[in-house]
Amino acid sequence: MNIITNLWKFFSSVKLALFTLCALASTSIIGTVIPQGETYSFYVKNFGPKWAQFFHILDIPNMYYSWWFLGLLGLLSANLIICSLDRLPRILKIINSDNFAIQPERMEKMAYFKKWKVTSKADLPIDFRTIFNKNGWKLRGQKQKDGEMFFGQKNRWSRIGVYIVHLSILIIFAGAIVGHFFGFKGSVMVPEMKSTAKIYTFKDSQSIDLGFEVRCNSFLIEFYDNGMPKDYRSNLSVLENGKEILTTDIEVNEPLTYKGITFYQSSYEGYQDFIISISEKNSGEGKRFVLPFQQQQTWDVKSLRFGIINVKANGQRVISSKIWFTVGGEPPVTQWLDDNSSSIITVGDRTFTLSAKQMYATGLQVAKDPGVWLVYIGCISMLIGLFMAFFLSHKRIWFYRQEETDGIVLYLSGSANKNKQDFSRLFKKLEERIDSTIHNSIQID
């Protein structure tokens, strides 16, 4: 019994909280100074073998996931849970307390208190509550044996703001744990016009089956005038059993989510191959071809032969390409085409719309994180809780009218757990209101 009481005391103490928070804050610095996630030989090279060994023992290369750091987070959680369980009943008692069950003597001991004694009843208002109404306070009355008690309060639930903040931290941790065990993070490169049903995890490069296919229809980079990248965009289709379910563009900051799996635009790779789109004007028929640089390709039905014979590039990026194009027995035509913009070529009596673009693979980061909603709920509740804890004050006003043989005694008292200055201003105003209401009565006190 005793040991349980002591354990409870230990885990509910704010001292432990201060210790844990200090420990978390100071040890977190280590991982910002010592590079994380490098190989053992990296640490040997940069810090010497002794240190590398030491780091290894303490899991420093991966310190935010090490047993001792997670242990500190666990300690924080235990502390939060027990501390809250320890205090919450008392807080709920305050919130739900019967505020009418209070004696005038108790009222006199409150931080805000004022007492009047009136001997002539004549000028007293019938209902004192109107005084409070003017200041936005609705008081309820209750007859008591020698008088009437009035009570009103505001923001009583703000008292649990702190507990919402504490709970929100636990919710965020829960979200992180759910994400860790039931989610994954990985990536995949998908060349244009190809699809994939697998991705590869970051952690151990294992392949994961998506359960559907993702096809990259096209990938596009746009640049600013100064050469900085402006936009990476992939047009993706989701296919199930070969059937197209949906098609959409993704960009950095605008991912695609399907069945809980989210695809983020993260990188790309340029190839030396080209994608050529050809459509015939008269028939309206069109087709896309992938062809390597300087190789000939045919579209037999239309008796077309074509190839890319030259390119202008800026680094790895093709600016324009020169196409060689022939129809049937006509003499071949060559023409420069800007990358990814269409041109019209007429050969004999046939007209075609042509475009050539460098072929890319889009680099997708793929994540499934069923815990993220918990994390977001935790974040929102943290902000709500902080607001309640800091800006809302539980204000209470008591007013008691006591009948005595030689007159009436009026008691006014109040309490606020925050923003005391605001409250004392309010209290002064109420005092003055009552003063002026009973102005004509004879007062003692």
Place this chain on the structure above:
Amino acid sequence: MDSSQLLGITTFTYLFSTILYVALLVFKAPRLGFFATLFTVIAWLIQTAGLALRWVESYQMGIGHAPLTNMYESVVFFSWTIIILYLLIEWKFKTKIIGAFAIPFAFLAMAYASFAGEINKTISPLVPALQSNWLIAHVVTCFIGYAAFAVAAGLGIMYLIRSRSTTSVLPPLDVLDEITHKTMVFGFIWLSAGIITGAIWANSAWGTYWSWDPKETWSLITWFFYAITLHARYTRGWAGTRVAVLAILGFLSVIFTYYGVNFLLSGLHSYGSA
């Protein structure tokens, strides 16, 4: 008139504001107080115009984005927030003396932004990762928090000076203590919101809301630091000198999060040093 001229002028006007408030502290002439406030409001309006103009200019260049996306712009916004926050405190608590301790931070920030060699002042387009409204929300919320912590540190310094001198023009200790605490609480909420919006941004850009990169970690360390301060005060009754010292130390942690990490450590946020 372009934005860089306006912002350049702001640097000097904030210097002059500082001088006015220090003069007020030394000479205790109430008339001076009126001018100090008036002048600071005007300086702040000039800076607001400068920021707005910079925004407009970016649209004229065809790369429109809010002026909150690199180190220069964030430092300017930081000083802007300090001033508006200070003016609010002056108005709410009816004391002008704090200006002598808060406005220097805004001036130093502007001076650093204007004159430091490593800071690039050009309006440049945004790489795709930075094209996000969450980024704007992230920067705004963080810097409101940082500005509050700067003011709290100024108040902490005032407290320490006040507690070591008997007759002083500074506000009484309990008032200073109260305002320091309130300012830190205000900063804590905004820092929390800043960390949260940053996490949401990261999640929408690459699917990881938290990756322990040095900047994130330092913002968390700073957050822990202020959480510790609040608990020490609320549950262990720490106040006065101790909290004043914590307000100053906390701001050092803020500076390291904001500035030190960019230049001393590396990570995802290194765009800030460009």
